Amino acid sequence: MLNLMRLEMKRMNFLTIGVTFLLINAGILSILLLLGIDPTITAESFTNAGEIMMFIEIMAVAAFVIYASVLLSNMIIEEFKSKTITVLFTTPVGRKQLLLAKVIVISLLTFVSFLVSVGLLSSIFSLLNNLYGILWFSFPINLVWENIVHLLVTGVAVAGMALIPLFFGMIKYSIPATITSSILIIAILSSSINSDGTNLFSFTAVPLALGIVGFIIAYLVISKAVKKDF
Amino acid sequence: MTYAIRTHQLTKGYRGRDVVSNVSMNVKRGEIYGFLGPNGAGKTTIMKMMTSLIKPTGGDIEVLGTRLQANSHEVLKRIGCIIEYPIFYDKLSARKNLEIYCEYMGYYKKDAISEALALVNLKNVEDIPVREFSLGMKQRLGIARAIVTKPELLILDEPVNGLDPIGMQELRDLFYKLSRQYGITLLISSHILGEIEQIADTIGIIREGKLIEETSMSEIRGNHTEHIELSVSDYPKAAYVLEHELQAINFQVKEEEGLINVYDPALSQNDIIQAMVRNGVEIGKINNKNLSLEGYFMQRMEGSKKHA
Numbered sequence: 156m157l158n159l160m161r162l163e164m165k166r167m168n169f170l171t172i173g174v175t176f177l178l179i180n181a182g183i184l185s186i187l188l189l190l191g192i193d194p195t196i197t198a199e200s201f202t203n204a205g206e207i208m209m210f211i212e213i214m215a216v217a218a219f220v221i222y223a224s225v226l227l228s229n230m231i232i233e234e235f236k237s238k239t240i241t242v243l244f245t246t247p248v249g250r251k252q253l254l255l256a257k258v259i260v261i262s263l264l265t266f267v268s269f270l271v272s273v274g275l276l277s278s279i280f281s282l283l284n285n286l287y288g289i290l291w292f293s294f295p296i297n298l299v300w301e302n303i304v305h306l307l308v309t310g311v312a313v314a315g316m317a318l319i320p321l322f323f324g325m326i327k328y329s330i331p332a333t334i335t336s337s338i339l340i341i342a343i344l345s346s347s348i349n350s351d352g353t354n355l356f357s358f359t360a361v362p363l364a365l366g367i368v369g370f371i372i373a374y375l376v377i378s379k380a381v382k383k384d385f
Numbered sequence: 386m387t388y389a390i391r392t393h394q395l396t397k398g399y400r401g402r403d404v405v406s407n408v409s410m411n412v413k414r415g416e417i418y419g420f421l422g423p424n425g426a427g428k429t430t431i432m433k434m435m436t437s438l439i440k441p442t443g444g445d446i447e448v449l450g451t452r453l454q455a456n457s458h459e460v461l462k463r464i465g466c467i468i469e470y471p472i473f474y475d476k477l478s479a480r481k482n483l484e485i486y487c488e489y490m491g492y493y494k495k496d497a498i499s500e501a502l503a504l505v506n507l508k509n510v511e512d513i514p515v516r517e518f519s520l521g522m523k524q525r526l527g528i529a530r531a532i533v534t535k536p537e538l539l540i541l542d543e544p545v546n547g548l549d550p551i552g553m554q555e556l557r558d559l560f561y562k563l564s565r566q567y568g569i570t571l572l573i574s575s576h577i578l579g580e581i582e583q584i585a586d587t588i589g590i591i592r593e594g595k596l597i598e599e600t601s602m603s604e605i606r607g608n609h610t611e612h613i614e615l616s617v618s619d620y621p622k623a624a625y626v627l628e629h630e631l632q633a634i635n636f637q638v639k640e641e642e643g644l645i646n647v648y649d650p651a652l653s654q655n656d657i658i659q660a661m662v663r664n665g666v667e668i669g670k671i672n673n674k675n676l677s678l679e680g681y682f683m684q685r686m687e688g689s690k691k692h693a
């Protein structure tokens with residue numbers, strides 16, 4: 156299994172993935188910096204460091220769930236669509252192991268990206284806030300450590316959630332369906348349900364439930380592909 | 386006698402209709418098995434079942450001594466194949482495609498890729514992305530991929546499709562070499578007989594999902610291909626002369642065409658003419674006929690249609 160995961164990773168372009176990771180973080184950081192422009196408007200949504208932390212998390216979840224759908228498209232949907240998966244099916248690698256390796260690689264990458272990104276953004280923003288006083292309240296770096304359990308749980312949830320688009324993408328091996336569904340998931344999850352800015356994501360149970368749904372979907376998609384005729 | 390592939394009552398049904406029904410094939414080790422049948426006869430379906438791409442609904446398959454089951458993918462390590470048409474990662478180069486395949490096959494011999502590409506005559510194009518390849522080049526690359534891991538068994542579905550006549554001949558020579566020099570068993574399907582007639586040891590003919598014949602080429606050549614065609618007006622008398630004077634055992638009277646086909650290799654045209662003249666049988670014309678496998682195949686097809 157580890158060998159199969161290594162093979163999958165060998166075929167991925169880590170330069171592109173690295174550049175994308177940096178661009179995503181730069182994008183989120185610039186949104187954070189915008190908060191410093193007009194304190195009155197910022198105050199309508201953010202009044203303490205915890206809310207900023209939540210904001211960073213939501214942005215990172217959104218970015219990496221959508222990015223995971225791009226990876227799902229490239230590594231799974233596209234292989235089924237162009238039938239290259241059948242070539243791999245004629246090698247002595249079990250279908251289940253083959254597909255599981257792909258899913259695990261994508262899930263792990265999403266998990267790691269999410270955690271590193273949140274850690275990185277919080278640290279940089281905290282530093283910049285201390286130096287230039289972007290916000291009128293402090294954003295201490297140790298907030299990350301205080302929230303570490305919550306972050307890890309969310310990370311696992313995100314790793315599962317990122318697999319939900321497989322369900323829509325595998326129906327007709329459609330890349331647009333995969334990516335669109337990931338955006339929809341994020342839209343539903345992060346939209347405010349009432350005026351004080353609470354959204355579905357702020358209840359940890361919701362992303363966690365979605366994460367479990369994602370893992371179940373991945374399992375069902377794999378077992379269907381194992382039985383299917385190609 | 387050991388077999389590379391044996392199927393027993395192999396059946397595949399889709400929505401209640403049998404696409405392949407009760408096929409019992411025997412492919413001997415080391416031979417070239419020509420798998421013939423018109424388009425849609427079920428050749429690809431059978432080959433897909435042999436490579437575990439699809440699962441039979443009935444019967445069983447034994448490949449290289451292993452009975453295929455839901456999880457028997459280990460044996461695939463010893464098989465090379467092209468099924469339907471060769472599929473590649475279009476954006477990647479020819480070499481990269483083979484590298485990926487070798488890694489999944491667990492085959493790490495360094496020069497194997499260059500050797501395989503040289504064998505199919507794909508030199509100097511190995512770093513070009515496959516999407517720029519012509520159909521013929523893709524076929525060659527598909528064969529290179531199938532042979533790169535030096536398998537014991539090659540399952541090739543219409544491998545010479547899309548090639549020019551020179552290319553076809555080259556590949557036929559290659560198949561022959563693989564079989565005779567490396568001892569690889571080849572199962573080659575085709576809907577054009579001429580493509581494999583010259584190299585096949587055994588021919589299996591499939592029609593509407595049923596295996597209607599499985600014979601060795603030498604038998605077909607001996608029994609059916611060469612004969613003398615005789616056109617006479619008084620065929621009962623001619624038949625009598627053939628049977629009693631010339632002691633011919635193997636001949637066939639086609640009354641409606643007024644023809645007699647003599648399959649006896651011991652008789653020459655001259656023997657027949659002299660005997661007929663002696664007995665006063667008038668000969669309209671007499672010809673040596675060399676029925677190609679094509680003709681034999683057509684004959685078999687029509688025959689089975691009449692029975693159906």
